[in-house]
Amino acid sequence: MxxxxxxxxxxxxxxxxxxxxxxxxxxxxxxxxxxxxxxxxxxxxxxxxxxxxxxxxxxxxxxxxxxxxxxxxxxxxxxxxxxxxxxxxxxxxxxxxxxxxxxxxxxxxxxxxxxxxxxxxxxxxxxxxxxxxxxxxxxxxxxxxxxxxxxxxxxxxxxxxxxxxxxxxxxxxxxxxxxxxxxxxxxxxxxxxxxxxxxxxxxxxxxxxxxxxxxxxxxxxxxxxxxxxxxxxxxxxxxxxxxxxxxxxxxxxxxxxxxxxxxxxxxxxxxxxxxxxxxxxxxxxxxxxxxxxxxxxxxxxxxxxxxxxAEWEARLASLSAAKQAEFARVFAGDAPAKLGGAIRGVKKAAVEAPKKLATRSASELVLAAVNPVMQETIGGSADLTGSNNTKTPDLGIFDPINRKGRYVFWGIREHGMAAAMNGMALHGGVRPYSGTFMCFTDYARPSMRLSALMQVPVVYVMTHDSIGLGEDGPTHQPVEHLAISRATPNTWVFRPADLVETAEAWELALSTKTTPSVMALSRQGVAAVRKTHTNQNLTAKGAYVLAEATGKRQVILIATGTEVEIALKARDMLEAEGIGTRVVSMPCMELFAAQDEAYRKKVLPAGPARIAIEAGVRMGWDRWLLGERGKEAKADFVGMSSFGASAPAERLYQEFGITAEATVAKAKALL
Amino acid sequence: MxxxxxxxxxxxxxxxxxxxxxxxxxxxxxxxxxxxxxxxxxxxxxxxxxxxxxxxxxxxxxxxxxxxxxxxxxxxxxxxxxxxxxxxxxxxxxxxxxxxxxxxxxxxxxxxxxxxxxxxxxxxxxxxxxxxxxxxxxxxxxxxxxxxxxxxxxxxxxxxxxxxxxxxxxxxxxxxxxxxxxxxxxxxxxxxxxxxxxxxxxxxxxxxxxxxxxxxxxxxxxxxxxxxxxxxxxxxxxxxxxxxxxxxxxxxxxxxxxxxxxxxxxxxxxxxxxxxxxxxxxxxxxxxxxxxxxxxxxxxxxxxxxxxxAEWEARLASLSAAKQAEFARVFAGDAPAKLGGAIRGVKKAAVEAPKKLATRSASELVLAAVNPVMQETIGGSADLTGSNNTKTPDLGIFDPINRKGRYVFWGIREHGMAAAMNGMALHGGVRPYSGTFMCFTDYARPSMRLSALMQVPVVYVMTHDSIGLGEDGPTHQPVEHLAISRATPNTWVFRPADLVETAEAWELALSTKTTPSVMALSRQGVAAVRKTHTNQNLTAKGAYVLAEATGKRQVILIATGTEVEIALKARDMLEAEGIGTRVVSMPCMELFAAQDEAYRKKVLPAGPARIAIEAGVRMGWDRWLLGERGKEAKADFVGMSSFGASAPAERLYQEFGITAEATVAKAKALL
Structure with missing residues (x-):
């Protein structure tokens, strides 16, 4: 016309x-x-x-x-x-x-x-x-x-x-x-x-x-x-x-x-x-x-x-008071009162019966406790359900004949999944989380950035978070992806070390209203590192002293995720040689950076040599290795400086030198 | 069946x-x-x-x-x-x-x-x-x-x-x-x-x-x-x-x-x-x-x-010797002999008539000199031709009726463009480069990672490389993208300061056979910083002393791209107060990291306070601010710690404190 x-x-x-x-x-x-x-x-x-x-x-x-x-x-x-x-x-x-x-x-x-x-x-x-x-x-x-x-x-x-x-x-x-x-x-x-x-x-x-x-x-x-x-x-x-x-x-x-x-x-x-x-x-x-x-x-x-x-408000008002309150809660994005108890329950059980567990499996245990008390969650995976451990039995499948289902088979569409999760979170009333391999953060990047920019609390469940993925090889092994997510403003990158930290990370991710979270979770099993129960969420401070030095503190080992186990082993070896060694677990750099200087200095005091251990690139670590220090910076890094390779995971850790032995050698070289 | x-x-x-x-x-x-x-x-x-x-x-x-x-x-x-x-x-x-x-x-x-x-x-x-x-x-x-x-x-x-x-x-x-x-x-x-x-x-x-x-x-x-x-x-x-x-x-x-x-x-x-x-x-x-x-x-x-x-080889052998040599050269991925001269020509002209110029425009001038002597280049853009400055007059448009054309209108398809460039480079015989906005590195990420992993020398022309993009706002302003590209193994990230550095960066990007390059180029104009001609490619060392301190060296300002101009201005202000200040231009961190320790220490000697200036996040900078130093680390960073905003570029630099004045204040606070 x-x-x-x-x-x-x-x-x-x-x-x-x-x-x-x-x-x-x-x-x-x-x-x-x-x-x-x-x-x-x-x-x-x-x-x-x-x-x-x-x-x-x-x-x-x-x-x-x-x-x-x-x-x-x-x-x-x-x-x-x-x-x-x-x-x-x-x-x-x-x-x-x-x-x-x-x-x-x-x-x-x-x-x-x-x-x-x-x-x-x-x-x-x-x-x-x-x-x-x-x-x-x-x-x-x-x-x-x-x-x-x-x-x-x-x-x-x-x-x-x-x-x-x-x-x-x-x-x-x-x-x-x-x-x-x-x-x-x-x-x-x-x-x-x-x-x-x-x-x-x-x-x-x-x-x-x-x-x-x-x-x-x-x-x-x-x-x-x-x-x-x-x-x-x-x-x-x-x-x-x-x-x-x-x-x-x-x-x-x-x-x-x-x-x-x-x-x-x-x-x-x-x-x-x-x-x-x-x-x-x-x-x-x-x-x-x-x-x-x-x-x-x-x-x-x-x-x-x-x-x-006005008519809609009248209809809403006709619901029971409890339903109205629940409706208001889910649209406000407030976590339910029962979340804390569910998380503490998982933490207690984890400490009572510690076992070797992949953190992706730990995540599944947490979700199994959380989903029943948090009806607003909608989970999913980009065609890696069994690998991402994102599906719990109670969810049901969302599809045209079951709109009440709370689990989405996204197909091989990481980007569309992330963008749709943003839309769900923006719509309100639901709380989306979904998974893929950590390496395929790449595919979802444009939408993950927008989660951060828009301040929507989407949870990205990114499993197979390092060369620990093993045989699938370098195309599937993230090395730079922790740095990429950490470089993005307003993004929490959690890399929990065991079931307890995984539960704490989920509690934080499901409680915030303004920050998306990346859960970097392992394919391979790791030993439990948190041995005593605390009601307090230690992950909330981003990093904390997991094991203290005996006698004079000469070395601080800082590690995340699956490498915390390596740090503890290296500590044992160093302590056996009389070298006092503290281990700091740092499941979330961003939250640690947000603590006051006094706490940061308490966890990372000047003086001892520092070594960070993480099966990813060093970028982002120098702040904790070298920064905020008044003395000579004795520091080193145990991690990746190249792409990975295809082989069983244990072999890769050996070949790339991410071991307790390599850590001990680097520590001693600094003293 | x-x-x-x-x-x-x-x-x-x-x-x-x-x-x-x-x-x-x-x-x-x-x-x-x-x-x-x-x-x-x-x-x-x-x-x-x-x-x-x-x-x-x-x-x-x-x-x-x-x-x-x-x-x-x-x-x-x-x-x-x-x-x-x-x-x-x-x-x-x-x-x-x-x-x-x-x-x-x-x-x-x-x-x-x-x-x-x-x-x-x-x-x-x-x-x-x-x-x-x-x-x-x-x-x-x-x-x-x-x-x-x-x-x-x-x-x-x-x-x-x-x-x-x-x-x-x-x-x-x-x-x-x-x-x-x-x-x-x-x-x-x-x-x-x-x-x-x-x-x-x-x-x-x-x-x-x-x-x-x-x-x-x-x-x-x-x-x-x-x-x-x-x-x-x-x-x-x-x-x-x-x-x-x-x-x-x-x-x-x-x-x-x-x-x-x-x-x-x-x-x-x-x-x-x-x-x-x-x-x-x-x-x-x-x-x-x-x-x-x-x-x-x-x-x-x-x-x-x-x-x-065998028949094909006979047919190839029937070509003139010159043609056979050229065929062999382009399939070997060797740069033509004339490339060096073309680059030096641009550098000379730039020094003879220095002018304020966006580095994306500088890039266009370089391409205009290079494309005629390097017939294997194929350029393109993801629907931002006029903004990426990737098209030179001699290329012609590649389409079904002109297969000889060397410029591709990729459409709004950054990911497909990057993946296709990988394919072109792997096929051999052509040398692809193409552009989009630096922020949309995100869309192309999965393929950019594969360029690095496969070691194919694709060139990503990423313009509008900071908040200097201005009014389009935070969705279009990269802040974490330099860090993202630098975190990726085997990737050269060039952020040239002026036409001379842009020419040098292109020479390196078009000469390597094994490394993809990201050209981070500005929307906004900047003054020429290289005032004297050198045949030598100074960018090849990744960083170099651009301006030396007068008298005692108390401060080293390290900057890239458009912020080098700010560093030079800050130096003038500091020197005026008797504070000896060196300016280091660092167009490529990866190449600087590849230099021997002696050169790195010559450029960044221990002692003086260091400040890095870059309109992006700090991640990746601590190595140069804090690392490789024997003394107390006096260092600071002038850059971004959040997403950007929508406003004219100059206002944004003021509001986010990326200015010579802010640099001077931080330097003096360290002394």
Whole structure:
């Protein structure tokens, strides 16, 4: 539908959509940076969605049963900022729009979760939003099954562009959604045929409709500038028993001289171009000036959901007080009162009957105790269930015929799994954890970074955490991955040494509301190192003295995970030679770094030689080996400086010199 | 086709395929680890491929015009090890098969490039092989166009499983192959319906044939146990004008009691099961015992390609001596003689007319000088051509109507791009480099790790390398990515400070044969810091003294990239206060670490306070701040300890305290 027809036939719609377009032009011009074309192209679709379909209430941005709107094409951030402003979200002031992309503004270059109410997830890294959305929709299905449609009954809408669809993670997400027949998920594809480098066809000839259909989706299409066609397509998509994709044919940078070009993708800041475009739009108001009738029309759209919200609140209030409290708890992300007891139970039992155990098996024991008392957990694995030990008997399988199931077979899709977990955590009401091999942290990296940036407490169960994986060889043996996760801000990397530390790590990971955790767990068995029970969670301090030196303290061995056992053995050998040796277990560097200096110095006093033992690269260790010391730095490292190799695990530890004997030799060389 | 029919109708084929199956069973039993089911399921397909189609010569494993065979489903490594042994590859001895998965063996758990001739690429991390294959096929197309089909005229065959197809990177690769109509690429899908967690359908209902077709592939199918059907399907695929996927319906762990189950995916080591399976096969020979007639039949298959190879050599010999030398050079991966001169030319010009320049623009200037004298380069970008500055005017666009083009529009597919670059580099004859934003290193990580592990000299052009990216905000601002790349073994991370260092970095990246490089380049302009011309490549030592202290040396400022300018400014301020300050530019930590201790101590002598300045996290810096020192460690760091934010770059540097003023304050606090 061309602009003239649209203006003539749908004048009210046209003005509302135009408000989005000119706010976009104005904000991008003010910032002298941003992406104009996408909001200009998708304004009609978004207007119809918000006006006729989206269930939302700007007065209650976090209403649990709202529809979720996810702008996967996050570079078009002015689309959502405009919508939030126009419909009356309090935080989305005109001032914020004027400060687009400036220091301290809520209106960041790309939509940032936590900066501005109404932004459901951080997008910009392409493919993430559509993949988060799959998690949102899974959470909704799960909660609807468990809580009933009285209190949980909504849709997840996504606007995605060609960039999102070219990113591989979208295929993983599409596959997951298709398998699980997530009928409440509706993707609006901004089919404008343009990317930064030119026409889509210079890089891709994929028939997206056929591709979605191949994975079990229903596919619709519409002229993305015809409000009646858009409305009808969304109507059909809502009725579809499968996830739905609507191919919306649009013109990027509609109405400007950059329309349908890659230039239109970026920042349109040329004054003449902007003036000409306003003329084409028939918009004779100044920058950031939205006429009262248009604002009123948008506010009416914003007010549309208040009644539905009130009805929902009445329905929630009809639940028992206990159920209401539980509903509030799971949506607040608070751990249940019983978690602490479950963890202490595991710890006590572990100390009473210590045994050699892989920490991945330890993790399974913890989950078996936790899952029954924490009904909001949803577990899973990227096709390594038996190896990641993530499935406990009570969970049941989540699938189209058992929405109450709490275990997800993600398939071989680490990235999609991580992105969907982010979506689940952001949706609220569920607490996701899932596993793969530690080495395949690589595949999930973009989403793991976003967990940290968005501060969502997802738990990554990363087993086979070193060369201890053995025969599968260097492609499957992480060496740099502990450093990678530790280098990422706001990420807790736990590498527990035994069942007790594993239980403590899980307690922390399941209690935080703001930090994702990486559980680095072993394939191979290790001896229990914690011999006495403490109610206190020692892992919470990140590192602690596990074994003290006899007599003068000459050496401190610092180790994590499976190497704590090696440290204890080396200590025995050194002590036998009269060399006083302390062993510090450091299951979480980040938490140790967060302790005060006094505690850190108590655990790692200046003076003794220090050796760290970890079957990974040294990067990240020098802070503890060399830093915060007043004296000559006598220090060394026992670990990896290359990729691994294929052989049985014990042989690899010998060949790469990660042994008590090597540790003793290095310690003595320092004295 | 069932086993009885197969044995009856195709006895010779059956025996050959059986040899693969029993060698797999025997090797996995000997190792007590591995994956039996896949080779047992795909033995018929592989036998037909090697016997009737694959152009190869075990006597010349690196013959440039051989067909490439890529086992994307790398866990089925015994399939390729068996094939290489049976057809007569010298390195693939029976002894190696018996040492499957043992220390020092060429037969690693997953096929490792460089360990065993005939293994074209390292596979195991799923989705990589099929994506490498796209790069192999692109290299072949490019070289055929440029060198003629006389010397370049071959196919790339891939065996891929459901895991490969579920990984998102496969969609990126499929999209690239479809766009470029890579008709010499043939994927044999092991359609066995089983993954580790159970039936494929528990995680995926995708119609793979429809999905490939949607991206421009031709799709065929066959009974993967019927040699005639397999042969016919491959015949058709070879004649197809598009990339071809053959869905081979197979039975995992064929003939064993674990057939068609997820148990069959893993290590079948039960003695009775193995004995029973041998009985079903009618194979009454001992472990690792291949009867002479079967071995002879396989050796005949191995001998099949010798004539073709000889004819090819004759054709190569018919080229001019200069052309032959050039062909040999590009396949050896040697840099051209003219590279050094081109680099020195850029360096000289830079010093003669120094100007403020983003290092990404510097990189473009270098490429403009290098590409014309290095015809084997193939450049590209993941839809950020104008931002990555990777395209120079002479390259032309690689696409189906211009195979000679040397620039690839990869689309928004960082992972597929990286995997394809690995394939190109492994194919030989071309030298790939391509770009995206540094932050999206995350998307390409799994393939970047494999570049390092395989020792292929791919160049990753990663621009917008810090908060200096500005308004796009924290999703696009790398802070941990320098640390991530540096944590990875065998990776050179260059962060050049100006045009001269950028030229030097490119010279090193384009001269190595064994190490991938990450070029971390700035969005924002920086002043030239190298003021005098040297023919010597100072970046080759990783770090060097850029500005010496006047009088007593009290402070050493170490910086990289855009922060070198800040270091020089801070030095001026400190010197003005009489504080002697040395500035060390450290464009490549890894190369500096590789220097001898004497040089390292010369650059970073004990004594002075040290401050590192880099707009990224501190991880990795403590070695240079605190390590290798005999005295009290006075040191500090000016950089990031959190994610970034959305605002103009200069404001961000101020707000995060990465300034000369902050550096001076920290330096003075240490004195």
């Amino acid at each position: 061309d602009i003239a027809t649209l203006r003539a036939q749908h004048p009210a719609h046209w003005k509302k959509a135009c408000a989005i377009r000119v706010l976009t032009l104005d904000a991008v011009a003010a910032a002298n940076s941003g992406h104009s074309g996408m909001p200009m192209g998708m304004a009609d679709v978004a207007t119809v969605l918000f006006e006729k379909h989206l269930k939302f209430d700007p007065a209650a941005p976090n209403w649990p049963d709202r529809d979720r709107f996810i702008l996967s094409a996050g570079h078009g951030s002015m689309l959502i900022y405009s919508l939030l402003h126009l419909t009356g979200y309090k935080q989305a002031t005109l001032e914020e729009l004027k400060n687009f992309r400036q220091w301290g503004a809520r209106t960041a270059g790309h939509p940032e979760y936590g900066h501005l109410e109404g932004v459901e997830t951080t997008t910009g890294p392409l493919g993430q939003g559509i993949s988060n959305a799959v998690g949102f929709a899974m959470a909704e299905e799960s909660l609807r099954a468990r809580w009933g449609s009285k209190v949980m009954d909504h849709y997840t809408y996504v606007i995605a562009g060609d960039g999102c669809l070219m990113e591989g993670v979208s295929q993983e997400a599409i596959g997951i959604a298709g398998k699980h027949q997530l009928s409440r998920l509706i993707v609006l594809w901004d089919n404008n045929g343009i990317t930064i480098d030119g026409k889509v066809e210079i890089a891709d000839i994929t028939d997206q409709k056929a591709r979605f259909a191949a994975s079990g989706w229903d596919v619709f299409e519409c002229d993305g500038h015809d409000p009646i066609a858009i409305d009808a397509a969304i109507d059909m998509a809502k009725r579809s028993p499968r996830p739905a994709m609507i191919a919306c044919k649009t013109h990027i940078a509609l109405g400007s001289s950059a329309q349908d070009t890659s230039k239109g993708h970026g920042a349109l800041t040329d004054k003449q171009l902007i003036a000409d475009t306003r003329a084409v739009y028939g918009w004779d108001h100044g920058p950031f000036d939205i006429p009262a009738d248009v604002k009123a029309a948008w506010e009416a759209t914003g007010a549309r959901g208040a009644a539905a919200r | 069932d086993i009885a029919t197969l044995r009856a109708q195709h006895p010779a084929h059956w025996k050959k395929a059986c040899a693969i199956r029993v060698l797999t069973l025997d090797a996995v039993a000997a190792a007590n680890s591995g994956h039996s089911g896949m080779p047992m399921g795909m033995a018929d397909v592989a036998t037909v491929l090697f016997e009737k189609h694959l152009k190869f010569d075990p006597a010349a494993p690196n013959w440039p015009d051989r067909d490439r065979f890529i086992l994307s489903a790398g866990h089925g490594s015994m399939l390729i090890y068996s094939l290489l042994h049976l057809t007569g590859y010298k390195q693939a001895t029976l002894e190696e098969l018996k040492n499957f998965r043992q220390w020092g063996a060429r037969t690693a758990g997953h096929p490792e490039y460089g360990h065993l001739e005939g293994v074209e690429t390292t596979t195991g991390p799923l989705g990589q092989g099929i994506s490498n294959a796209v790069g192999f096929a692109m290299a072949e197309e490019s070289l055929r166009a440029r060198w003629g089909s006389k010397v370049m005229d071959h196919y790339t065959y891939v065996i891929a499983g459901d895991g490969c197809l579920m990984e998102g990177v496969s969609q990126e690769a499929i999209g690239i192959a479809g766009k470029h109509q890579l008709s010499r690429l043939i994927v044999l899908w092991d359609n066995n319906g089983i993954t580790i967690d159970g039936k494929v359908e528990i995680a995926d209902i995708t119609d793979q044939k429809a999905r490939f077709a949607a991206s421009g592939w031709d799709v065929f199918e066959c009974d993967g146990h019927d040699p005639i059907a397999i042969d016919a399907a491959i015949d058709m695929a070879k004649r197809s004008p598009r990339p071809a996927m053959i869905a081979c319906k197979t039975h995992i762990a064929l003939g064993s009691s674990a057939q068609d189950t997820s148990k069959g995916h893993g290590a079948l080591t039960d003695k009775q099961l193995i004995a029973d399976t041998r009985a079903v096969y009618g194979w009454d020979h001992g472990p690792f015992d291949i009867p002479a007639d079967v071995k002879a039949a396989w050796e005949a298959t191995g001998a099949r390609g010798a004539a073709a190879r």
